[in-house]
Amino acid sequence: MPKITGFDVFDVRFPTSLSADGSDAMNHDADYSAAYIVLRTDDPALYGCGFTFTIGRGNDICAAAIELRARPLIGQDAEEICGDLGGIYRNLKRDSQLRWLGPDKGVEHLALGAVMNAVWDLAARQAGKPLWQLLSDMTPEQIVDATDLSYLSDALTREEALGLLTRLAPTRDQRIRQLTENGYPCYTTSAGWLGYSDEKLRRLCQEAVDQGYRHIKLKVGASLEEDIRRLAIAREVIGPDGNLMIDANQVWDVPQAIDWVKQLSEFNPMWIEEPTSPDDVLGHAEIRRAVQPIGVATGEHGMNRVLFKQLFQAAAIDYCQLDACRLASVNEVLAVQLMAAKFGIPVCPHAGGVGLCELVQHLSIFDFIAVSGDLTGRVTEFVDHLHEHFVDPCIVKDGAYVMPATPGYSAELKEQTLQEYAFPYGTYWAGTDTGQAEQAWRAGNQAGRVAFASARIETQA
């Protein structure tokens, strides 16, 4: 019986800000990053990989929080953990001192997500199944036992959750066959970053259409005039029947969101994504009432299941864009998927960044197989960046995710990537001004030990 003997934690950052990949009205210089953990057992062939996604600075803080979250796993029996994935989640989450830093939000929650992503990867590897299949082979009771239902009973009871899963259990196989044949539908954001020129935008939209996509998403919110010009280009390329989504990345107050979106309504967007603060349930509800029939979508910054509960209760959104790393892994994702099914809201997960596509394909596939049983209005994000760094990258064909077949959660980064992009000492960063400045700061100020001792930090000047 293998035991968990230790773990490695890496601060991995990619210099995506150099190419304006990922630029939007809020995030103009994102360096896509992963705070990454590999759980080791005394069987070298059995390990689990997980991460949370960030966009640069602060990835080190997440890595430090992951180290703290993962410590209690050392010495535990891997099979016991994999046999009670709800139990280990509750044990890790129970730490009341760490809870104070949230609860269930921000860095400590991202870190719990990364650690539990690694635990689920370990469990799927141990079972010899891709994660979606591990989940699909579980009974309704087993799934509910692994689901974090705390604080949700006014919206979803355990019995209701069981009922939703039991209803679809007998027909799971037919939906597995359907997805095996057609894949899970996705859309692309690769075309629409704000930093791209009009020519690049037009070319990328055309390429997306040529590749079989029927949905295209554009970033908006920096300049109304530019939004109108760019949306006109995109609408022209995809035609009147194509689905055009727009994404403001939280730049507006509520009244401003309503005003701005109305002025883009001529382009018939399918949804406006993140029109305002991700925490503003009542604000999203007000925007939704005002901009109908344009749908409201949010969730990539949806901090936890309690926020999503309220978004459902307040009829604030038309599309639920949960995030595989911001929620505390599969245990909390299941809760949101089940609530969405009860309230009849399609789940269209956030992806992109680094590795999010690899994770959410499993979640969407399972959602269709066992929770929603429906593809209507469902389309999962896909961004064609950075997949080459993964051992088991997602595959998209004809606008759909192909069913993953390799055991695990598709979360493993290549060894060479770690050596190259670990910040700031990896071979890539060591050759940059940014990496060298960070190394000098740490060497000069012992900043690396600031959290752990009483370090004095002085300017170099």
Place this chain on the structure above:
Amino acid sequence: MPKITGFDVFDVRFPTSLSADGSDAMNHDADYSAAYIVLRTDDPALYGCGFTFTIGRGNDICAAAIELRARPLIGQDAEEICGDLGGIYRNLKRDSQLRWLGPDKGVEHLALGAVMNAVWDLAARQAGKPLWQLLSDMTPEQIVDATDLSYLSDALTREEALGLLTRLAPTRDQRIRQLTENGYPCYTTSAGWLGYSDEKLRRLCQEAVDQGYRHIKLKVGASLEEDIRRLAIAREVIGPDGNLMIDANQVWDVPQAIDWVKQLSEFNPMWIEEPTSPDDVLGHAEIRRAVQPIGVATGEHGMNRVLFKQLFQAAAIDYCQLDACRLASVNEVLAVQLMAAKFGIPVCPHAGGVGLCELVQHLSIFDFIAVSGDLTGRVTEFVDHLHEHFVDPCIVKDGAYVMPATPGYSAELKEQTLQEYAFPYGTYWAGTDTGQAEQAWRAGNQAGRVAFASARIETQA
């Protein structure tokens, strides 16, 4: 013109779990802690102290986040910063990469709060005034310029904020005189921790009454039977006219909260505090409707101004218990105080822990002088723990905070405290099993560098 030349960051922890101080239904082993920063200038006599409050593990994560948040201050002109306290706040907050870790919540927000607390302390020291007076001497325009109004315009416009402050500006002096004479009313939580015996509870309640308190708060939520027994004792001691508050520290789901609180209604509590998840605006609104006339109070885990906006909009609370460290310092506190004034909700700040009393006395005093102009229903928490570690501790007389007179934000810890309680190398911790185990872990695993390199962490066994 002094420049900011550097800063010190300390992970300070007090072993309060040993005495069951701070024990409640959620937090049974709190070690009150401060992630503490001292900003230095090239004038040794001019510095600023700030912190965020945590309850133990993870205080190191906050310290690391503080280090990252404070770096951009190095080299800046101290007078310029102190002359534009809204500008420096927005500059620090603007970091879009760190924003991803929240936004405006969890560790990165706690860290921003600590750094800005130090900046406000610096500004008050530079002006030679206690913080409440620095604020009270500002014009309505200056106050609004320092206030974080982002995402709030659907509830409070800049013009409304100005109007609230302008209305009370001519009469500020009379309220200053009133507080100088009587102090700002407070209540005590020192009596009611769950870990205390019935005898200790009875004795502490009696002592509180003898000291002039007319409000007493008890922790509830672990056992209904025990709650009834303990509330009967407290009610007996303080008499039918004393104010009894109860605090569940988030242990209930919404339906359970309603049921439990109704069973305690015979003791006529003034408020039920934190009945459920601090994120659950709609849940608090539902509980409030169900348990009236018992009031609903929350806010010590209120993550940001957007949450408080919704609590006001949804008529979810009767008392607003903002926290001086969980909100991003004075800049965000002002926003919540102004909204509370507009919606007519009394602000009764959370305090206790370590140093929170020292901070909130300034905030409550300013609230009365310039924002609410009203003491009705207002009472600020006071817990008589750990004040001996502060250079300028708060003083409470006859159930009221005495107006602080020393320049600054009363946030400075004594040098000896830092040497003794820095974790895990301070003289106190170095002599404990906990401190020695942590030192061994860090030495053996280089965990201190996990966030900064590619560190392998293995079990010692």
